[in-house]
Amino acid sequence: xxxxxxxxxxxxxxxxxxxNKIGWTAWLQPLAEAExxxxxxxxxxxxxxxxxxxxALLVRDPDILEARTKTDNDIFYNTKDGLPRAERELAAxxxxxxxxxxxxxxxxxxxxxxxxxxxxxxxxxxxxxxxADLGERWNxxxxxxxxxxxTPPVFGAEHAKRLRDAGLSSEEISDVVHGAAxxxxxxxxxxxxxxxxxxx
Amino acid sequence: xxxxxxxxxxxxxxxxxxxxxALRDRRPITxxxxxxSWTALFEPVDASQVSLADRFAVAVFVTALHxxxxxxxxxGKTLADLENGVVLLSSVKALADLHATKxxxxxxxxxxxxxxxxxxxxxxxxxxxxxxxxxxxxxxLEHAHLLTFHPRDASPEELQKLxxxxxxxxxxxxxxxxxxxxxxxxxxxxxxxVLAAA
Numbered sequence: 315x316x317x318x319x320x321x322x323x324x325x326x327x328x329x330x331x332x333x334n335k336i337g338w339t340a341w342l343q344p345l346a347e348a349e350x351x352x353x354x355x356x357x358x359x360x361x362x363x364x365x366x367x368x369x370a371l372l373v374r375d376p377d378i379l380e381a382r383t384k385t386d387n388d389i390f391y392n393t394k395d396g397l398p399r400a401e402r403e404l405a406a407x408x409x410x411x412x413x414x415x416x417x418x419x420x421x422x423x424x425x426x427x428x429x430x431x432x433x434x435x436x437x438x439x440x441x442x443x444x445x446a447d448l449g450e451r452w453n454x455x456x457x458x459x460x461x462x463x464x465t466p467p468v469f470g471a472e473h474a475k476r477l478r479d480a481g482l483s484s485e486e487i488s489d490v491v492h493g494a495a496x497x498x499x500x501x502x503x504x505x506x507x508x509x510x511x512x513x514x
Numbered sequence: 515x516x517x518x519x520x521x522x523x524x525x526x527x528x529x530x531x532x533x534x535x536a537l538r539d540r541r542p543i544t545x546x547x548x549x550x551s552w553t554a555l556f557e558p559v560d561a562s563q564v565s566l567a568d569r570f571a572v573a574v575f576v577t578a579l580h581x582x583x584x585x586x587x588x589x590g591k592t593l594a595d596l597e598n599g600v601v602l603l604s605s606v607k608a609l610a611d612l613h614a615t616k617x618x619x620x621x622x623x624x625x626x627x628x629x630x631x632x633x634x635x636x637x638x639x640x641x642x643x644x645x646x647x648x649x650x651x652x653x654x655l656e657h658a659h660l661l662t663f664h665p666r667d668a669s670p671e672e673l674q675k676l677x678x679x680x681x682x683x684x685x686x687x688x689x690x691x692x693x694x695x696x697x698x699x700x701x702x703x704x705x706x707x708v709l710a711a712a
Contacts (some may be wrong), residue, residue: 319670329625341670343682364548374684375563377554378691383549390541396540413618414627414666443630463657465617465663466581466706474708484709488537490543491705499698502661506668506690 315467317343328416328510331440333433334414344370359383364426371507373456382499388494397482399491400429401455405490407436409497412444418467418501448504454480458487459494521552522699525585526706534710545652548702556592556690563685567596568651569692571606573685576696578610578661585700586610607647609655611635617663634664653679654689661693 322339344367345354355361357376360383363369372379390406393399403426410419423440427433438446444460447453454476462469469491477487521547528534528631538545556569570593578586589617590607593599619634637659647655653676660667676686 316680317677319674319677321670327623328648329623330627341673342686366591372687372691375688377559378551378688378695380552381550382691382695384547385544385551388541388547392541392543394644414620414622414630416623461619462701462705465579469701469704469708471708471712474712484533484537484712485540488541488705488709491709492702495698495701495705498701499690499694502665502694502697503690505665506661506694507673507687 322509322511324509324511326512328420328512331411331416331423333418333420333427333440335513336420337422337513337514338368338417338508340367340371340508342371342507344368345373350378353461356380357383359387360439364429368504369510372503384495386500389489389496397493398429398488399450400426400432401486402489402493403429403437404436404452404455405438405459405487405493406497406500407496408456409463410501411439412460412463413498413499413501413505415501415505418497420503420510422497425435451480455490458490459497462491463498520549521588522702522706525588525699525703526710528710530707531615532710534706537706537709548699551695552699555688555695558688560581563682564688566691567599567602568654568689570599570600571647571651572654572689572692574603575606575610575655576658576662576693577700578607579614579659580696580700582703583699585703601646601707602651604702605643606655609639609643613659615663618665620666621663622666636660636664636667648662649679650681655679657689658693661690662697 328336347364348365353376354373357373357380358364358369390402403422405423407419410422423436427436435448439448444456458477459503460472461473468492474487570589573589574586574593577589592601593603615635619632621631622628637656639656644652657676660672673686
């Protein structure tokens with residue numbers, strides 16, 4: 315028998331970009347915890363993710379989920395050197411704002427605010443969009459993330475120069491590139507296999 | 515193949531000891547798992563839900579839609595060696611040439627963001643191409659076009675089209691990862707090319 319989708323009737327779905335916590339519900343059947351093998355848990359990396367519909371759905375293909383998660387964690391959490399975490403999250407938020415992923419933007423704008431203490435500027439990005447004026451250093455990061463997130467990407471030497479002029483090293487520019495690029499992966503998954511729900 | 519090459523290094527054209535090589539070596543975990551992501555999708559242990567030909571055909575389509583002929587040729591070489599690959603390659607490349615556009619566009623849920631809705635092309639593959647590709651791959655390419663250019667238009671109805679064309683739930687997960695991974699890979703390559711040229 316062929317599979318069918320889930321069509322959740324979400325009441326009061328989130329319809330604006332927000333830093334508040336919101337939820338997410340799947341359009342395809344996640345694996346139940348009783349179905350998970352050791353291999354699935356290994357692929358989840360963080361076992362608590364078995365309770366997340368998003369990860370319990372993605373774990374249907376464990377090999378790509380595990381590699382994706384380890385790529386994600388290193389790009390964002392490996393901050394012993396390179397771009398500050400706040401600005402990696404800013405790049406992620408800008409990509410999510412451009413692509414239109416309300417859930418991704420909520421999670422990563424919250425991180426950007428938490429690590430930068432610039433909640434009002436982060437909110438301005440959410441409210442006004444990717445052309446909001448956030449000061450030159452942040453403008454340069456948002457502009458680079460947006461150029462890379464366009465399809466096809468239009469990131470060029472002028473974006474790298476603007477980042478350099480704003481004080482970023484090549485290593486930090488590489489971190490902007492990876493943060494923005496990764497969210498072009500994350501946004502497409504999050505947008506296409508389920509939808510945001512109100513905070514629970 | 516991947517025993518000997520790192521795919522992103524190969525696509526950027528990074529040589530050992532170059533400044534771009536040093537940039538990548540500075541993040542060995544990212545480099546390792548970007549490569550493992552590629553292997554998981556393109557040298558899968560289990561291809562029962564998504565065939566190799568489907569994987570490489572979708573990859574040629576997505577990379578060509580991004581206008582990156584170098585990366586499209588990389589995937590095309592492997593596709594051409596698979597069963598029926600030459601025919602698929604020619605059909606997929608022609609479709610990508612016809613339907614490449616600029617994104618992201620699409621619609622938001624009804625509300626204040628509706629003012630930001632932008633319309634764009636929606637791919638519907640015609641009968642002649644469908645006869646060459648088969649319904650399964652045709653549905654996958656239509657979905658790949660949506661994910662590439664207007665992901666915020668995704669819906670349960672779009673996923674149902676894949677299931678109706680014979681895709682399993684797990685197959686849809688893998689297909690979604692594959693298209694989304696390519697969006698990442700193409701952009702890492704694009705960014706590193708700029709940094710390598712500086």
